[in-house]
Amino acid sequence: MTTVLLSGGLSPVGERLDLRCDPATGLIAAAAPALEPIAGETVVDCTGKVLLPGPVEPHAHLDKALSAGRAPNPTGDLPGAITAWRAYRPQLDHADILSRAREAALELVAHGTTTIRSHVDVGDGIGLRGIQAVAQVRDELRAQGLAELQVVALISPPLCGTDGEAMRALLREAMTAGADVVGGCPHIEPDPAEATRELVAIAADLGLPIDLHVDETLDPRILGLRAYAAEVSAAGAAIPGAVAGHCVSLGVQEPEIQAQVAAEVRDAGIAVVTLPQTNLYLQSRDRPVSTPRGLTAVKALMDAGACVCAGADNVRDPFNAVGRSDALETASLLVMAAHLSPAEAWHLCSNAGRQALKLPAVNLAAGDPAEVLAVRGSSLADAIARSSEDRVVVHRGAVVATTTVTTTFQPPAADGSSPPANLSPTLVPAS
Numbered sequence: 001m002t003t004v005l006l007s008g009g010l011s012p013v014g015e016r017l018d019l020r021c022d023p024a025t026g027l028i029a030a031a032a033p034a035l036e037p038i039a040g041e042t043v044v045d046c047t048g049k050v051l052l053p054g055p056v057e058p059h060a061h062l063d064k065a066l067s068a069g070r071a072p073n074p075t076g077d078l079p080g081a082i083t084a085w086r087a088y089r090p091q092l093d094h095a096d097i098l099s100r101a102r103e104a105a106l107e108l109v110a111h112g113t114t115t116i117r118s119h120v121d122v123g124d125g126i127g128l129r130g131i132q133a134v135a136q137v138r139d140e141l142r143a144q145g146l147a148e149l150q151v152v153a154l155i156s157p158p159l160c161g162t163d164g165e166a167m168r169a170l171l172r173e174a175m176t177a178g179a180d181v182v183g184g185c186p187h188i189e190p191d192p193a194e195a196t197r198e199l200v201a202i203a204a205d206l207g208l209p210i211d212l213h214v215d216e217t218l219d220p221r222i223l224g225l226r227a228y229a230a231e232v233s234a235a236g237a238a239i240p241g242a243v244a245g246h247c248v249s250l251g252v253q254e255p256e257i258q259a260q261v262a263a264e265v266r267d268a269g270i271a272v273v274t275l276p277q278t279n280l281y282l283q284s285r286d287r288p289v290s291t292p293r294g295l296t297a298v299k300a301l302m303d304a305g306a307c308v309c310a311g312a313d314n315v316r317d318p319f320n321a322v323g324r325s326d327a328l329e330t331a332s333l334l335v336m337a338a339h340l341s342p343a344e345a346w347h348l349c350s351n352a353g354r355q356a357l358k359l360p361a362v363n364l365a366a367g368d369p370a371e372v373l374a375v376r377g378s379s380l381a382d383a384i385a386r387s388s389e390d391r392v393v394v395h396r397g398a399v400v401a402t403t404t405v406t407t408t409f410q411p412p413a414a415d416g417s418s419p420p421a422n423l424s425p426t427l428v429p430a431s
């Protein structure tokens with residue numbers, strides 16, 4: 001395979017940058033302000049584009065994606081979404097989940113996200129159908145060289161005691177049916193602390209990573225993240241990676257508590273995923289005055305040195321009516337709703353996600369993984385603001401998606417006749 005030269009582009013801070021990507025190694029072979037093409041090389045013109053470390057989606061729900069309108073959420077909040085989805089999901093068959101999950105994954109790839117982790121429902125009314133379908137999408141994406149996808153088995157309650165025997169057994173079955181990561185939602189279990197213990201014990205027993213939905217509530221009395229941190233710390237090396245999604249209630253604690261819990265999370269090695277789209281959509285619907293944003297304590301976690309990354313979560317389903325499957329949308333929301341700088345926001349959407357998934361960083365230097373998004377803009381901040389669809393996506397050193405956008409301005413002629421096409425997009429003062 002020939003190398004790929006991303007030529008004429010800009011660095012995240014707006015300086016000239018060329019990258020040579022090598023599909024044979026999957027790495028960036030060279031990085032410099034200007035590189036001469038070598039014989040036989042594929043040259044991709046990146047003029048007008050900024051080159052960014054490729055984004056990561058650490059928390060998708062591909063089995064639910066693109067189902068908007070099928071299971072209306074009457075209250076618009078999390079309990080309404082869960083109730084609507086649980087009632088609807090027995091109707092889902094393999095082909096339906098497969099086609100929506102595939103389409104949602106390809107939306108992510110088209111936008112530059114070539115590393116994806118998806119939670120997938122496991123439980124009553126759905127069994128292992130979701131796992132099998134999304135695992136098939138994972139295998140297709142890998143075989144085609146388009147992206148890497150990890151599947152999290154999101155087990156439904158109840159998990160504890162004799163009532164939970166069936167779900168505990170089903171979770172273990174999911175791990176042999178194609179799931180890569182142990183998942184669950186302790187905060188909606190009858191006994192959240194015990195459910196956390198059960199989930200950590202299963203992950204430790206199987207030697208698998210764990211990724212839980214944690215404290216997806218604004219109720220400050222609920223702070224299951226502490227118990228999760230204690231359990232993961234106790235499990236030690238038996239668990240090769242722990243992630244906590246949402247952690248909404250940490251965001252409404254007093255600063256001292258936020259700092260203490262952030263230190264516990266850091267010491268446990270848990271990565272926290274903040275999910276602005278779904279949290280802004282589902283949280284706070286009963287709080288019409290001084291409405292909270294529903295994000296976790298992003299800055300307290302960053303200040304403590306914990307790993308914090310960001311994802312887009314639900315896309316056009318009962319949990320979020322909108323969503324573009326675009327990390328630039330997530331980054332933009334982090335700038336506005338979490339008050340991060342554009343550079344901080346993109347770090348959460350790219351290299352922090354890679355850290356959470358135990359992948360090496362992409363700093364656009366020789367020897368780094370060649371996971372790159374080239375997108376129209378003059379700098380990272382400009383690219384986030386524009387969120388242009390005009391993009392080139394590189395995965396493992398090869399171009400895997402290209403989207404071209406052309407705008408044609410056509411001022412109507414004074415006599416009302418049809419104007420000539422393809423006018424220059426330059427505003428000319430009327431004389």
Ligand SMILES: [Zn+2]
Pocket residue numbers: 059060061119213245313
């Ligand atoms: Zn989720």
